[in-house]
Amino acid sequence: MQDEEKDEEKDEEKSKKERLVAEGYEGVKFKASNFKAGYKLQQGDVEYDLQAKDLHIEFDGDVRQLVAVFDAQGYLRECPMCHMKCPEGSMVILTDHHMLYPCWMCNKLIERLTGDEDVDWSGLE
Numbered sequence: 001m002q003d004e005e006k007d008e009e010k011d012e013e014k015s016k017k018e019r020l021v022a023e024g025y026e027g028v029k030f031k032a033s034n035f036k037a038g039y040k041l042q043q044g045d046v047e048y049d050l051q052a053k054d055l056h057i058e059f060d061g062d063v064r065q066l067v068a069v070f071d072a073q074g075y076l077r078e079c080p081m082c083h084m085k086c087p088e089g090s091m092v093i094l095t096d097h098h099m100l101y102p103c104w105m106c107n108k109l110i111e112r113l114t115g116d117e118d119v120d121w122s123g124l125e
């Protein structure tokens, strides 16, 4: 059982991103300002609907699947880095591995691992 798991892991590590690209997923690089109110991600002329599209985000050495996106005002209230109030329409993105807050005030992508315990938004960038 353990050996099987190991093999699978190795396989995923090697090809998860390549597999996604082969399946027609586009690789998109983004920064905080690419996120738009209404849960949108703007890249050039293309606008991605974060609620509708099957998106993956690269973080911590792997590709993470976007699970949910929700209103930052009701959850964070203020940016953990610059402590500015979360603007109207700003959002927190949840993947199967971490959370992401694109701050439009300090223009940083603030990422936190999720676990069993509450996410600690203080400290580290």
Ligand SMILES: [Zn+2]
Pocket: 079, 080, 081, 082, 083, 084, 103, 104, 105, 106, 107, 108
């Ligand atoms: Zn900020």
